Amino acid sequence: MSSNVVRWAGVAGLLAAAMWVLSFILxxxxxxxxxxxxxxxxxxxxxxxxxxxxxxxAIVGLHALQxxxxxxxxxxxxxxxxxFIGYAIVFVATTGSILEGGQALLTVRLTGxxxxxxxxxxxxxxxxxxxxxxxxxxxxxxVAFPLGDFSHAIVRGGEGVLLGLLWGSxxxxxxxxxxxxxxxxxxxxxxxxxxxxxxxxx
Numbered sequence: 001m002s003s004n005v006v007r008w009a010g011v012a013g014l015l016a017a018a019m020w021v022l023s024f025i026l027x028x029x030x031x032x033x034x035x036x037x038x039x040x041x042x043x044x045x046x047x048x049x050x051x052x053x054x055x056x057x058a059i060v061g062l063h064a065l066q067x068x069x070x071x072x073x074x075x076x077x078x079x080x081x082x083x084f085i086g087y088a089i090v091f092v093a094t095t096g097s098i099l100e101g102g103q104a105l106l107t108v109r110l111t112g113x114x115x116x117x118x119x120x121x122x123x124x125x126x127x128x129x130x131x132x133x134x135x136x137x138x139x140x141x142x143v144a145f146p147l148g149d150f151s152h153a154i155v156r157g158g159e160g161v162l163l164g165l166l167w168g169s170x171x172x173x174x175x176x177x178x179x180x181x182x183x184x185x186x187x188x189x190x191x192x193x194x195x196x197x198x199x200x201x202x
Contacts, residue, residue, distance in 0.1 A: 003177075003178045003181040004178075005060070005061060005064045006061045006064055006065050006174050006175075006177055006178040006181070007174070007175060007178035007179075008057070008061070009057050009058050009060055009061015009062065009064065009065075009174050010058070010061060010171045010172075010173075010174035010175035010178060011171070011175075012053075012054045012055075012056075012057025012058050012061070012171075013054065013055075013057070013058035013061070013167045013168065013170050013171025013174060014054075014168065014171040014175075015050065015051075015054035015057075016050075016051050016052075016053075016054030016055040016057070016058055016163075016164075016167040016171075017054075017163075017164045017165075017166075017167045017168035017171060018164070019047050019048070019050045019051030019054060020051050020160045020161070020163040020164035020167065021160060021161065021164040022047050022160075023044060023047045023048055023051060023157060023160040024157045024158070024160030024161050024164070026040065026043060026044045026047060026157075027044060027156055027157030027160065028156065028157060030044065034102055034103045035101065035102040035103075036097075036098075036101050036102055042098060045094055045097055045098050046098065048094055049091065049094050049095065049098070051163075052087050052088075052090055052091040052094065053091065054167070055087050055163075055167055056084055056087050056088060056091070058167050058170050058171060058174065059080055059083055059084045059087070059123075060080075060084070061174045062080065062123075062127070062133070062170055062174065063076070063077065063080035065132055065133070065173075065174060065177055066126075066127065066130050066132045066133075069130045069132050071126070071129050071130040071131070072126060072130045072132075073126070075122060075126050076122075076123065076126035076127070076130065078119075078122065079119050079120070079121075079122030079123030079124075079125075079126055080119070080123055081119070082115050082118055082119030082122065082123075083115070083116055083119030083120050083122075083123055084119070085112075085115055085119070086112045086113065086114070086115030086116030086117075086118075086119055086120075087112070087116055088112070089108060089109070089111060089112030089115060090109055090112035090113065090116065092105070092108065092112075093105040093106075093108045093109040093112060094109075096108075116145055117145055117146060120141050120142070120144070120145045121141075121142050121145075121146075123141055124138045124139070124140070124141030124142035124143075125138070125142060127141060128142075132177075133170070133173040133174075133177070134169075134173055136169060137166075137169045137170050137173050140162075140165060140166040140169055140170075141166065141170075144162040144163055144165065144166040145159075145162075145163070145166075147159075147162055148162050148163060
């Protein structure tokens, strides 16, 4: 596994976390109309689009980091794939909304949300079992998305804070792991005196 893949996935996770938090701030300042009429309406959708893209990148890195663990297995890969597909579906639905100038493909978005929910819970459970990343990343994978709907009922856009916390934590774990893997495991062995002695002229 290349540490570069994990490193870039960590950067994608940081981007996703920033976009999720920014979406929360923008939603507090504006409304969420069914028809987009202002620049801020489109801006929120674009921010969410970048957030979804960064999230998918972080999922790829999390899968790459754990794929060599004996505890990850097919269930972990399946959870990663399902969560990735779910976010990709929502990404497409959001793109459709931007092109249509209003909320569109709501059934498609709901399907993607269900895939994200199931995939994230499965991925979180396997990640907790694999113990490759800190335990709180696993817990956040399990609870952040489902709790997002409840938090939205209390604070509009509250899921942005939870998802920002989730993918910021995952990004930290990925970048730390990439940094550790990039460090040399030990000093290069010194050359033996025999090999260092020049060959005698003939």
